[in-house]
Amino acid sequence: MRLRRPSLPVSLRVPLLAAAAVFLFVTGTTQIALRLAGNRMDLEAERLGRVYLDGLSAAVLPAIRNGDRTALDEALDRATGFYEGIRERGLVVGTPDRRQISASGVGPEPDWDAPFLRGNPNEAWEVSPEQEAVWVQRPLKDGGEVVAILAAKLDVSAITRRRRQLRAAMLAFGLAVGVMGGALSALAARHAMRPVLGVTSALDRAGAGRIAPIPNAALPPPGTEAARLATAFNAMVAHVEERERLMRRLAERERGAVLGRLAATIAHEVRNPLAGMLTAVESAHAAGDDPAERAEALEMIERGLRQIERVVSSTLAQHRDNGPPRPLQVADLEDLRVLVGPDAARHAVRLDWTAALPEAFPVDAPPLRQAVLNLLLNAVAATPPGGRVGLEMTVEPDGVLLLAVEDEGPGLPEAARQRLAGGPAHDEASPGLGLEVVATIARRLRARIAVEPGRKGLGNRVALRVPPAGLPTDAEAVPA
Template sequence: MAFRLPLPPLALRVPLLTAATVFLFTVTTGQLVSWAMGQRLDQEAERLGRVYLDGLAAAVLPAVRNGDAEALQEALQRALGFQEGIRERRIAIGSADGQRLASAGIGPNPEWPAPFARGLRGHIWELATDGDAVWAQRPLKDRGQVIGVVAAKLDVSSITERRRRLDLAMLSFGLAIALIGAAFSALAARHALKPVLAITQALRRVGAGQLEPLAEPMMPPSDSEAGRLGHAFNGMVAQLTRRENLSRRLAERERAALLGRLVGTVAHEVRNPLAGMLTAVETARQFGHDEHERNEALDVLERGLRQIERVVASTLAVHRDWGPPRSLAAADFEDLRVLVTPAAQRRGIALDWCVALPEPFPVDALRLRQMVLNLLLNAVAATPAGGRVRLEVKVGTDARLAVVVEDSGAGLSPAAERRLCSPASPAEDDAAPVLGLGLEVVAALGQQLAVEIAVQPGAGGRGTRIILQAAATLSQNEPMPPELLA
């Protein structure tokens, strides 16, 4: 895996790239200007050297034409005496075939002799390796015929030094201008990015849950693209804020509706046994000396208290913390049989238990157990004495768990069936039919577990058959409690 260095943030990357671009462009432009000026100076120096050779050629032409070596030497010495403009280091005159006729000045330098001495003819401009001297050469013509060669070794050290100082000054000036331009361009880029960076920071705050619009001092001019972007962002924040407020109000209404429905259901479930219990208390007060009446009143009190206990247990079942989920096992249904049997025996109701669950099924056991327990208790309460309540559990061909609770009671109303199979939304709570609290618990837990609930007539068209179908929602390797594995 290749190692990649983390990129700096956009707020730093763009100004740096802009500054680097301006700096390189300015430095490169300065170097190109310096090179062009150097070329121009070289051309001017070469032109000046040719002008000097023209004057020297005119001075030595008569002596070369006449073959007067003494006059030629004297002319060279006179030329060396005038060094106001250009300083000569050495002057050499050669014949047309390259033989030296006369020379004067410093030297000769065997390592760098005159060009004609090295077989070079015609116009020559040859700079020394150290740049301090140059050989300038031209043919010496008389009436259009070449009769010799004039060469002069000129001292250009002062020109070279001035050029070096000029190059250094140009480089320093260019670097200074480049640095200033890079700094200004970085600041300009940073200023141009300021609205975008402000919106980026605001979006980061939105991601963290802080819906805050851009402050007015941070807003760029409205007629610019950044200004339009800022106003669009503020509009988005305003819409999200309104949506959050609306969602909060809807949630509060939903909680109020649920609480009202819970209170109404609890009051409905508790009021009936309380009326019977109050009647039993009055009976006990009036006929307490009669053992039969007293025992009957105590039975009514017991049944009322048990029904209130069921209401409390069912209410806690919806609102308690269930803890970590675990898979459903056959032992859970054996526990339900133990819980339901006393109520069934008191009412004289037979229980049919058919549980085919050889392996734990990956569904939340505690919630599903509570659903089945409420269905069984409601079935026992709805079945007349001598009736029968049946429980059937199996895994279908579609790999879903099917739980069937069937009784031989009077059955559910169509409105209650619809509410049990499709729990009402908060907006529909006021118009929804009132179920018993046990069935309310079944509907609420079924919605939490995504359990499909179906209601059918019982065997022979009597009673109610309620079918729960649950898909696997837990990992297959959920741990089982030790008491269920025993």
């Protein structure tokens, strides 16, 4: 695994890069200036050496022309120390065939002879490895013919020492200027980035959930790019705050709409059985002691109360916590048969149960039971006497639980289909609180609802496909 190296923030990286650039520029230009100064000093020293040979050549050429060895030695001795500012270490006169004629001064070191004695009869300028001395050499011509070679070994230790001192001084000066310039450039870059860093800090706070505009006192100077950036950020914050206000208002309106729709649905579901119950009470009063009329009135009141009980139970199931989740078992379906059986008997509707559940299915059983119970009650109410209501349950090959309720009624209206699909019903007639509960529970269990025609072309087949959830099964299941 490759580890990422931690990177410096831009607030430090830019000043450091600016300081490094200034430091490198100053030290680089200092080195270039030192090199140029050194080359200039070398040229001046070489020119001085050649001027020295010009004067010395004029002093020794007559003696060489006359072949006067004594005069030649005297000329070399007189020349030693004669020129101010030049210190000779040795003067040598010889022939092109590497033969020394005369010498003066301290004499050449045995390990560094004159160039012509080492096979170089031409003009030469050679610096010693220690840069303490230099050989300057010139052929002497008489009538266009080389008659001798003059070589002078000059002491340049003082020049070399001054050159080193100058190099050290300029290097120290360059380093000092580079450090100071780098520090000043870092401060300038930091100061120039301060407005941008203020916007960055505001963005960091916004990322942490503390969205607030940049105060006017902290805004950059107007007309700058940083000021435009800060203004854009404040405008963005204003839009975000306005959007949050609108979202809160819409949420409040949505809650009000949901409560209003719930209240209207409950009122609609309760009003009809209440009207029937009131009619039954009036009939009982009018019938007096007639047992048949009284029994019919009591039966109508019982049916109304049971319908109101279903409405209340459905409302509570939609808006309360049913306790800890537990997996669905076969016993849950048998409970549904017991709950729906009396209602189906009153409507003369036959129940057809097909349930194949070899083991507990990992899904929250109580809300799923409530959803299937509402579908069964709606199917029984929609099916005419002598009809059939079927329940099919199986686990499909992909592991999804299929629960299908089929009736032989006239079919679901469009409003009910839209409500089951999770959308709003645009029909003024309510599709019933039961279907509202089914749609809510399906969304909670991540189930898919499909409304299909019945197998015989009658009624509807409402199928729920419920994916498994991470719940305990079998031995770990909580008993019903």
